[in-house]
Amino acid sequence: xxxxxxxxxxxxxxxxxxxxxxxxxxxxxxxxxxxxxxxxxxxxxxxxxxxxxxxxxxxxxxxxxxxxxxxxxxxxxxxxxxxxxxxxxxxxxxxxxxxxxxxxxxxxxxxxxxxxxxxxxxxxxxxxxxxxxxxxxxxxxxxxxxxxxxxxxxxxxxxxxxxxxxxxxxxxxxxxxxxxxxxxxxxxxxxxxxxxxxxxxxxxxxxxxxxxxxxxxxxxxxxxxxxxxxxxxxxxxxxxxxxxxxxxxxxxxxxxxxxxxxxxxxxxxxxxxxxxxxxxxxxxxxxxxx
Amino acid sequence: xxxxxxxxxxxxxxxxxxxxxxxxxxxxxxxxxxxxxxxxxxxxxxxxxxxxxxxxxxxxxxxxxxxxxxxxxxxxxxxxxxxxxxxxxxxxxxxxxxxxxxxxxxxxxxxxxxxxxxxxxxxxxxxxxxxxxxxxxxxxxxxxxxxxxxxxxxxxxxxxxxxxxxxxxxxxxxxxxxxxxxxxxxxxxxxxxxxxxxxxxxxxxxxxxxxxxxxxxxxxxxxxxxxxxxxxxxxxxxxxxxxxxxxxxxxxxxx
Amino acid sequence: xxxxxxxxxxxxxxxxxxxxxxxxxxxxxxxxxxxxxxxxxxxxxxxxxxxxxxxxxxxxxxxxxxxxxxxxxxxxxxxxxxxxxxxxxxxxxxxxxxxxxxxxxxxxxxxxxxxxxxxxxxxxxxxxxxxxxxxxxxxxxxxxxxxxxxxxxxxxxxxxxxxxxxxxxxxxxxxxxxxxxxxxxxxxxxxxxxxxxxxxxxxxxxxxxxxxxxxxxxxxxxxxxxxxxxxxxxxxxxxxxxxxxxxxxxxxxxxxxxxxxxxxxxxxxxxxxxxxxxxxxxxxxxxxxxxxxxxxxxxxxxxxxxxxxxxxxxxxxxxxxxxxxxxxxxxxxxxxxx
Numbered sequence: 088x089x090x091x092x093x094x095x096x097x098x099x100x101x102x103x104x105x106x107x108x109x110x111x112x113x114x115x116x117x118x119x120x121x122x123x124x125x126x127x128x129x130x131x132x133x134x135x136x137x138x139x140x141x142x143x144x145x146x147x148x149x150x151x152x153x154x155x156x157x158x159x160x161x162x163x164x165x166x167x168x169x170x171x172x173x174x175x176x177x178x179x180x181x182x183x184x185x186x187x188x189x190x191x192x193x194x195x196x197x198x199x200x201x202x203x204x205x206x207x208x209x210x211x212x213x214x215x216x217x218x219x220x221x222x223x224x225x226x227x228x229x230x231x232x233x234x235x236x237x238x239x240x241x242x243x244x245x246x247x248x249x250x251x252x253x254x255x256x257x258x259x260x261x262x263x264x265x266x267x268x269x270x271x272x273x274x275x276x277x278x279x280x281x282x283x284x285x286x287x288x289x290x291x292x293x294x295x296x297x298x299x300x301x302x303x304x305x306x307x308x309x310x311x312x313x314x315x316x317x318x319x320x321x322x323x324x325x326x327x328x329x330x331x332x333x334x335x336x337x338x339x340x341x342x343x344x345x346x347x348x349x350x351x352x353x354x355x356x357x358x359x360x361x362x363x364x365x366x367x368x369x370x371x372x373x374x375x376x377x
Numbered sequence: 378x379x380x381x382x383x384x385x386x387x388x389x390x391x392x393x394x395x396x397x398x399x400x401x402x403x404x405x406x407x408x409x410x411x412x413x414x415x416x417x418x419x420x421x422x423x424x425x426x427x428x429x430x431x432x433x434x435x436x437x438x439x440x441x442x443x444x445x446x447x448x449x450x451x452x453x454x455x456x457x458x459x460x461x462x463x464x465x466x467x468x469x470x471x472x473x474x475x476x477x478x479x480x481x482x483x484x485x486x487x488x489x490x491x492x493x494x495x496x497x498x499x500x501x502x503x504x505x506x507x508x509x510x511x512x513x514x515x516x517x518x519x520x521x522x523x524x525x526x527x528x529x530x531x532x533x534x535x536x537x538x539x540x541x542x543x544x545x546x547x548x549x550x551x552x553x554x555x556x557x558x559x560x561x562x563x564x565x566x567x568x569x570x571x572x573x574x575x576x577x578x579x580x581x582x583x584x585x586x587x588x589x590x591x592x593x594x595x596x597x598x599x600x601x602x603x604x605x606x607x608x609x610x611x612x613x614x615x616x617x618x619x620x621x622x623x624x625x626x627x628x629x630x631x632x
Numbered sequence: 633x634x635x636x637x638x639x640x641x642x643x644x645x646x647x648x649x650x651x652x653x654x655x656x657x658x659x660x661x662x663x664x665x666x667x668x669x670x671x672x673x674x675x676x677x678x679x680x681x682x683x684x685x686x687x688x689x690x691x692x693x694x695x696x697x698x699x700x701x702x703x704x705x706x707x708x709x710x711x712x713x714x715x716x717x718x719x720x721x722x723x724x725x726x727x728x729x730x731x732x733x734x735x736x737x738x739x740x741x742x743x744x745x746x747x748x749x750x751x752x753x754x755x756x757x758x759x760x761x762x763x764x765x766x767x768x769x770x771x772x773x774x775x776x777x778x779x780x781x782x783x784x785x786x787x788x789x790x791x792x793x794x795x796x797x798x799x800x801x802x803x804x805x806x807x808x809x810x811x812x813x814x815x816x817x818x819x820x821x822x823x824x825x826x827x828x829x830x831x832x833x834x835x836x837x838x839x840x841x842x843x844x845x846x847x848x849x850x851x852x853x854x855x856x857x858x859x860x861x862x863x864x865x866x867x868x869x870x871x872x873x874x875x876x877x878x879x880x881x882x883x884x885x886x887x888x889x890x891x892x893x894x895x896x897x898x899x900x901x902x903x904x905x906x907x908x909x910x911x912x913x914x915x916x917x918x919x920x921x922x923x924x925x926x927x928x929x930x931x932x933x934x935x936x937x938x939x940x941x942x943x944x945x946x947x948x949x950x951x952x953x954x955x956x957x958x959x960x961x962x963x964x965x966x967x968x969x970x
Binding site: 120126174177178181183184185187188189191192193194195196197198199200202203315318319321322323326355356359360362363366367370371 | 705753757759760761763764765767768769771772775779891895899902932933935936938939940941942943945946947950
Binding site for chain 3: 478
């Protein structure tokens with residue numbers, strides 16, 4: 088393959104894998120913020136927790152990688168419900184600032200706990216054979232892990248799209264995001280809906296955290312380092328929108344990857360420049376409600 | 378003579394739903410006009426369009442002959458257009474007196490000053506106290522707005538609008554939410570308004586409307602259904618059917 | 633005169649008095665300054681740390697104008713601190729300009745200018761949009777510095793800066809005594825300016841914007857203009873804090889632009905209490921002292937602790953430490969009355 092095309096394909100491929108990670112981890116945050124207006128900055132900590140659960144399961148209990156991902160998602164999703172019921176519930180009527188502070192405080196506590204349990208050095212996980220090395224797609228080789236990420240992401244997008252657009256529950260969520268008071272007045276139990284979406288969103292974040300270990304490395308500071316990125320994806324995509332989160336993840340993922348490929352050190356620039364440009368023109372994001 | 382407020386063929390839609398359709402309205406100096414109509418007729422939307430909180434898709438708004446359609450809400454307020462909100466919009470964490478002083482300060486441009494202390498202009502404080510006196514709120518001057526009962530908060534809402542020294546005053550259901558034992562306070566104030574100010578009042582309570590209004594505009598589904606004097610409206614069969622009819626039935630039940 | 637008229641008359645006077653006398657200095661306001669001077673004598677070996685605390689107090693004070701008084705939540709305030717810090721740093725390292733007081737003015741102007749331009753564009757937005765825009769702006773500034781790390785020194789920074797003696801007379805001794813008093817003096821000047829602004833009609837308008845921006849529009853307030861004004865001033869003051877940071881550390885790196893810094897100053901201010909000026913003093917001092925003590929013990933323990941304090945503060949003391957004092961004060965006042 089000619090050099091330029093080769094680089095372009097690499098950027099697209101890696102960017103797509105990165106975008107899938109961003110989407111999986113951020114979609115929960117977008118829907119919960121769009122549904123309840125609740126700013127949950129502990130979302131990154133849920134992702135980090137998921138990653139560490141996978142680390143423990145694979146290294147200490149010999150569970151295989153993919154089942155570990157599933158278990159981590161379920162465990163973190165379940166635990167998040169406890170947080171929601173006990174703590175978050177009391178702040179639904181509070182100001183944005185108070186929600187930010189509470190959840191940042193929780194994130195700090197989570198990071199400190201993770202440092203205490205696992206130490207500050209990034210951890211790795213043993214991957215099954217079929218996820219290591221490269222996969223041959225005919226015209227060139229691609230890293231198997233990233234290919235897996237892309238396929239998994241696509242599958243999740245299909246499932247989520249179906250759930251959102253074609254099921255009863257999805258319709259209720261969309262209605263409540265659009266106009267909560269009206270949804271409540273037609274008998275939709277928004278509180279219960281929120282607990283459900285929160286659990287699923289946190290579970291997905293945990294899944295994303297587990298996937299990130301091989302892609303980006305996992306250390307306790309993951310919780311706040313990548314939080315900024317998740318918030319950007321959510322803001323640029325538009326709160327409460329599946330389409331928006333996906334589009335934002337793709338745009339930001341590919342721009343970031345491309346920037347880092349082509350400009351090395353200065354590459355991180357692009358994500359923030361894109362963010363500023365998009366938000367100045369469409370302050371509610373691609374598909375947000377004004 | 379130029380009308381104090383003139384609305385010409387105002388149009389506005391929310392998505393595919395038209396909420397204001399070709400509305401014409403005029404307020405002369407000293408007007409006392411009531412805007413009535415069934416729920417969802419678009420009365421508050423019309424007020425929002427007049428004050429500039431919403432921009433129309435077409436049509437014009439003129440204040441004393443000047444086209445203010447392109448002006449912001451704040452610019453219109455500075456030209457003498459004041460309003461009260463259906464739900465109180467007050468500075469709840471501040472005292473009643475500060476609410477008034479702030480209004481006067483913004484009106485006269487005092488708030489551009491970063492150096493002088495806010496209390497050093499005695500005239501502002503005296504003027505604010507004057508408004509409080511006329512609304513019998515003096516005793517509440519140092520209370521935080523959020524500590525007042527709703528009826529008194531509603532009076533503060535009106536006091537703020539009056540403190541703007543408006544030429545045109547738009548009152549959005551001034552007695553709404555006020556317990557009936559206190560609503561006379563509001564109504565007395567409305568009745569005693571400066572005869573030079575042009576007043577448009579949105580109201581549901583027909584007693585208030587007939588007591589206060591010299592003219593009535595009936596709004597139905599965003600369009601002007603009919604306009605006229607209270608007597609004309611009272612005797613208009615169609616209006617009864619659309620709006621007053623419901624009131625009439627209810628009156629019948631109460632005997 | 634009827635009894636009711638006498639009462640109303642008395643009420644009028646009370647009301648007028650409240651407003652005309654509010655800006656006067658109260659005795660209790662001398663306390664933080666007395667404490668600062670006492671520290672100079674009691675802890676002569678901790679003057680470097682003391683200067684850092686005073687710098688953070690100034691930084692938090694500048695944020696109080698925006699967050700506490702105008703009610704605007706941003707995540708990029710460190711940008712202005714960084715600009716001030718780098719104005720002084722670059723002037724010293726690249727232009728051999730080491731006079732300290734003119735450095736402060738330059739920092740204030742540079743930071744104020746950036747504050748004016750970014751504020752003009754960004755303050756049309758609120759909520760998550762504004763949070764992200766201000767955050768992205770700060771990071772973009774950081775990345776710009778990183779782009780030309782040959783000039784900025786990158787993340788390794790500009791080490792070994794030296795500065796001319798203050799006013800040509802006072803030199804900097806090993807234990808940084810001069811520095812401490814210098815920073816304290818500048819802080820006093822900044823505080824006086826902020827206090828005047830807050831008690832002015834403009835300051836009143838800011839609280840109006842915070843309490844009900846819809847109402848402000850409806851009474852004709854030029855909200856955007858007011859916000860850009862206060863944002864510019866706050867940026868300039870944050871810039872002065874950054875400049876002092878560089879001068880007292882003789883060192884600056886790009887980490888001054890970190891999101892961490894913006895978050896830290898916000899936490900300090902909120903712990904102390906927003907919208908009451910002295911919250912910046914209490915919050916910054918308490919935070920820095922606790923951080924100094926605990927992070928030496930164990931950084932992990934400190935992080936857990938500060939997280940826990942945040943959670944508890946939101947649940948039980950949302951008005952900060954000052955809020956707790958206020959509650960205690962009114963509790964005792966109630967008891968005295970009964």
